[in-house]
Amino acid sequence: MWRRLIYHPEVNYALRQTLVLCLPVAVGWLLGNLQNGLLFSLVPACCNIAGLDTPHKRFFKRLLIGGGLFAFSSFLVQYLGDYAVPLPIILFSMAMLLGVTGEISPLHGRLLPGALIAGIFTLSLAGRMPIWQPPSLYILGTVWYGLFNWFWFWLWKEQPMRETLSLLYRELAGYCEAKYSLLTQLADPEKTLPPLLARQQKAVDLINTCYQQMHMLAASNDNHHKRLTRAFQVALDLQEHIAVSLHQPEEVQKLVEQSHAEAVIRWNAQTIAARLRELADDILYHRLPTRFSMDKQLQALEKIARQHPANPVGNFCAWHFSRIARVLRTQRPLYQRDLMADRQKRLPLLSAIRSYLSLKSAALRTAARFAVMLAFASTLALSFNLPKPYWLLMTVMFVSQNGYSATRVRIQHRALGTLGGLVVAALTLRFQVPESAVLLVMLTLTLAGYLVIRKYYGLATIGFTVTAVYSLQLLSLNGADFLLPRLLDTLMGCLIAFAGMIWLWPQWQSGLLRQNAHDALETYQEALQKLLGDEESPQKLAWQRMRVNQAHNALFNSLNQAMQEPGFDARYLADMKLWVTHSQFIVEHINAMTILAREHTMLTPQLAERYLQACEIALQRCQQRLEYDGPSSTNNVLETDTPFQQGATTVMERHIKRILEHLGVMHTISSLAWSSRPHHGRWLSRHLRKSA
Known part of the structure; x- marks a missing residue:
């Protein structure tokens, strides 16, 4: 039972994110300095967006670069602000300057939004503390974040890769089961193929993710990952044999009419699917697989193939199912692959700058989109006499995604979640609750939010909004005064992000x-x-x-x-x-x-x-x-x-x-x-x- 709880992907992720956020708050509260603890807990949000929690063979190097960029953004916002440089110019320049990171690699490209959010957070701190304190806060917070995640990944070895492999095996199980349960419906591919295509797409996406994780972890050279490398090679063999098609619907229909082949083929497919789901759990929960055999199912299929030698469907299914059964029985791939065949050297900085300066650069368009949206949002905020529009600017950053559809969904969830969270906060701020109870509620909401954030972003936003309001209440004792302005900031930020995704160099x-x-x-x-x-x-x-x-x-x-x-x-x-x-x-x-x-x-x-x-x-x-x-x-x-020979x-x-x-x-x-x-x-x- 404890394995299913502690190794569950959602629970493991939620525990990690909650602890890295709440431990500084707990330490600050115990030492009587709750304000600094709450401020310290803001840094992990920048680190999450920057992807600094991604396991990587250059994990600490990326932490140094990320922490340096956060501190640089924080210092630049304060330094230029002291010289009365307008905020739109500051944010525009920062976005265009840091956008070159996206040209180096997609993972480096995530440093851009993280660094921009660090600068935006600093707006709320400027003037309240010395200029050196916010950059120091980001450096120390990134160090804490990195050390905690390093310890967590050391404690739960290989867990990120295990989660991806487990999802891959489950997706292959569903794909195999769905494909052969539609055996007699393949004559109309327009209706039956879209769900199969969607499953195949998810399987290939997970395979790509596994490749990326192996490159990041240098898994081919690490003895700790040999078992997972073998499981990945087995998954490639399974995908290879599942994702094949004879595509002769008339022959399938003929065989089904002449025998009970449909039931036998479905029996084989369901046996394979059940085994794949069992292996998915074994990989995720660190269990050794049990013995497996599907001789009876294969014998029934081979009997049908012998009874109908003129029909290719029986032999086709028997041959591929026998190979799948062999892989599942031995838990070894049919042959060894070079899993690192797609090694790509990192783009040097000078070459990245040259590519970035081209008008065809996707990284340049992304940075320019952020720059224009932030400049417009800050100009709008100044026109409404909002000197520190950090909530509006953060909303723009949080809801902006790579594509139109993802941005639209994120905007809907963010707006509705913020509205729901502000309503809950407005109702509960009326009660006089001890500080310890407030912190306990914030801890509970944070854990619950991270448990559901991957599937239900809107619900998670409700909890995070309540937590943010109570953080402001604990910091300045005027959280109720922020309710209506924060709602307006959220709505304006969502509108700006949506307009930017449609009109500013959209990637249609x-x-x-x-x-x-x-x-x-x-x-x-x-x-x-x-x-x-x-x-x-x-x-x-x-x-x-x-x-x-x-x-x-x-x-x-x-x-x-x-x-x-x-x-x-x-x-x-x-x-x-x-x-x-x-x-x-x-x-x-x-x-x-x-x-x-x-x-x-x-x-x-x-x-x-x-x-x-x-x-x-x-x-x-x-x-x-x-x-x-x-x-x-x-x-x-x-x-x-082109004439071809006639005959067999x-x-x-x-x-x-x-x-x-x-x-x-x-x-x-x-x-x-x-x-x-x-x-x-x-x-x-x-x-x-x-x-x-």
Whole structure:
């Protein structure tokens, strides 16, 4: 029972965040200096936003950089403020100066909002203490935050990676169960595929997260992570075999009508799913797995395959399920991969500055968006005679996310949560409660807020707002005077962030759909060149397979976000949804071909070359249709009839022919969808340009 409680991801995260916040407050209260304890507890909010709690092989180096930037921002706000430099100019300059961190890496890019919030917090402290005290507070607070998190991660070894792996195994279980429970409904892919695509997308996202964590922890060189590295390799094998498709719905229907194959296949899938969920719990709660066998299920499936040798579905399912069962039984991967194949060197500072100064830099656009929003918010605050508009500026920072949809959801939750929290605080401030009881309630609300913050941000905001009001009450005994101004600040901040996300260099995913589709086709071509060429390294084939899955995942994510964005043609997005569906089928066939290539089920060199030429022609036709604004007939110059030998068709050939069929449909969809594309912005360009 205690394992399930202490190792549960939400509980573990909530305990860590609550303790790092509340221990300074408790120490300050015991020493009779509650005010400094409350101020000290503000620093972890900057560290959280800056990602300084992320386990990393350069953990302490990032802490030094983060603490230095916090202190620099705090000093700059006070120093320039003493020289009567207007606040909008200060915040604008800081955002543009610190924005270069986003060009070094995404993780470094999180230092920008953290440093800006440190400067904004300082506004509430300026004039109340010496100029050196707030920077010192940030330096000491970052040191405390880093030491506490280092001790916590040392105490709960490998826990972040265990949580991700556990989620990955659960997602694979749900994907396998859902895929084979819809066996007789695959004839209508428009209805059955979207939920499967969503599950596949979540699995690939978690695989990407595992890769990132391994790079950060240098897991390949750490003996403590060998067991988790092996579990990750097992998960890659499982995803490889689960995410394959024969895509012959008529053969599936025929086999189901002639036998009880549907029940047997579902029995196998449910057995695998149950085992995967059990392994997910074993990984998360530090338990050794029990023995596993599914011989009866496999024997029933093999019997159906023998009874219907002319139908490929039985053999296909039996072969892949047997490989999955072998991996689950031995808990060892089918072969060793180079999990660090995508090593990327960090961008040096001078190179990052050069890239940052380009108008195509995404980091520059992000920094400029923050700069303009903060400058406008501070100008608005000064026009209303608010000398220290820290709540308004913090609201802008807290609700601003990378995309339109995420920002809109965060704004809704933040506004409603703040309103609810202020109402609760207004009702409870009337009671005369001892200081110790107030601190206990604040501790309880903080723990409860962090328990639900990942799933219910609005509810967590209610608790955090009540805690913030009571903090002000304990610091200055006038928390009730802040209720209405804080509500107005929150609403204004949400409106400014929403306007900035729409009008200030928005990253519309609808405009990126074409580029992501083009990139996905290019990745498919590289994979087919390796599979049908002379590449024999299983590691290189496996890594290219993951790149194919990641490219399609980026395309699918763009489509999902584009369908929630305002002002775009629904008909065009519906056509692209069908295009992405056929792209998913190609990904599944490439997954299957990678397995066959590793098993040395190859074609003759001459036949492989002819198939490769046909696939390249079809892929280039699709790319041309996406790239050029012209009549469809002018883009078919590469079209040719490639005669193939007649006779028995191998499994590899079957997959290639299915890929060619899907590419033909995708070309037709692209030709029809082009007329209903959006007619504004980058869509007016005749040629596709590489996105920055």
